[in-house]
Amino acid sequence: MQPLDDKGFMTLKDLKNLFHKDLDAIHGKAEVQSFVNLVLEYHLDLKPIDIVLSGETTISKSKELLFISIIDRLKKEEPIQYILGETEFYGLKLTVNPSTLIPRPETEELVGWIIADHKHLDKISILDIGTGSGCIAITLAKHLPNARVYALDVSKDALDVAAKNARLNQVDIEFIEASILESTSSKLDVSSMKFDVIVSNPPYVRKLESSAIKNNVLNHEPHLALFVENDDPLVFYKAISNFAVHNLKPKGSIYFEINQYLGVETKQLLSQFEFKNIELRKDIFGKYRMLKAIKS
Template sequence: MTLKQYKDLFLATLVPVVDAGEAERFFYITLEELAGWRRMDYLMHPEAKITATDELRWKAVLNSLEQQQPIQYIFGKAHFYGLEFKVNEDTLIPRPETEELVEWIIHENNKRPAFNVLDIGTGSGCIPITLAKHITQAAVTTIDVSANALAVAKENAQANEVSVNFILTDILQASTLPQQYEVIVSNPPYVRNLEKAEIKPNVLQYEPHLALFVEDSDPLIFYRKIAHLALDYLTPGGKLYFEINQYLGAETVTLLEEIGFTNVILRKDLFGNDRMISCTL
């Protein structure tokens, strides 16, 4: 088969699952991963043949995509804030909304003198590694409850040539933090079980539920716990940053104000959803 025929096959197979633009994007990602070709290479040589051996690999990818497996898991990597991260079923796939949170933190803190940052719930390590890469004077520590996720994050720190301190801890069971910090950030689990109907199958079936979901009866459990710890472990004037559930912005603001934080700022993401909060001790 030619590349043009495979592109047509991708569209025919995947459009019932995703929209045509996404199906085309999957084709070009696969083209680059399996053939090392860019879009321009394809446009110049659409009739190039795929070898029989490569056809098996193309078919395997297409079958996985048809089953709605995320393409980041198929190829084992994702891109975040200009960096590449290894990902697998033990880690969430980094998202554009989280890039916006990281941009906010970098913008507000990159001129600080040497300071300490704590990230809680590292997953692939995209937040702490990106902060360490772009705020070189920051000493970055990160915590996660999953040993498997921490192993992936450690690989990503090494691959991106940054130093991050990794700690295996269940933050909900923690009574202390390792030291004082000028900045604490977390993108904790925040999707309520009642919202599962809104979650796309590629997320619901493949991404780790441990990192996604909280009980409907107490959806702010992580925010409350982290904020109370931050009262004792943020330096005076220190900043706390969260990614949040878009439906619980007002509730999260109220929680943080009641706990004792000031200058609580709620921000929307590029999609217009309440998505991130900063506050000051």
């Protein structure tokens, strides 16, 4: 059989076996199989079927070393998305690095809700607060091409990634570096603007929940994106609701991803800010993970 490169000895089958031998105990067999597929697609442009059919094909020495270094990083439970530097969200390719949260499937559901509600509307303005990789803002800009989309984050490093992702996906977004917790900050130059939609997936994991969080998240994803203090878990929801009271147009809507354990409390908070038609929605796993409300 023709090798992919003439210098190596390890075959694709050997490599696959090495992944399973070194990683199954940590990640489980099915997860490791998905690592093999992702890594070989990214680095050798091979589909899962090619891996099966070309098991005896040898790989080059340099690729062998690269794959061994990837296995070492996976042993340390580094997320595969950071290792490859990319992920997929709502069918779009996005760059990610340790300054950005890795976008989650439940956030795709939230974005799907906003798209379904607004696809027939023209010229709306949207603000995404805590944009991270830009996944929400970019997907909305892509699917609602007449919308003007703004995206805010306190992290300059995350905003750099988000801006790169906007260019990659050919959408025009205005990025703002500011803290939503300091709405008096002169940097918050959206404070005089009115939006049709405000959306946020803010930090919402209480520090007391950290023992239930997997190592790949806890040890590698940005804590700035994840955690809030135990005694004020809705701090971002309060600040954003307060901002939305002033900066949403009448009948404008607010969409939140929420902590599955704090659905009732988050709903109550929105009603204290006199939002109407507050709707909690479950994700595909049956957990309350999203909320929508209308400004009265």
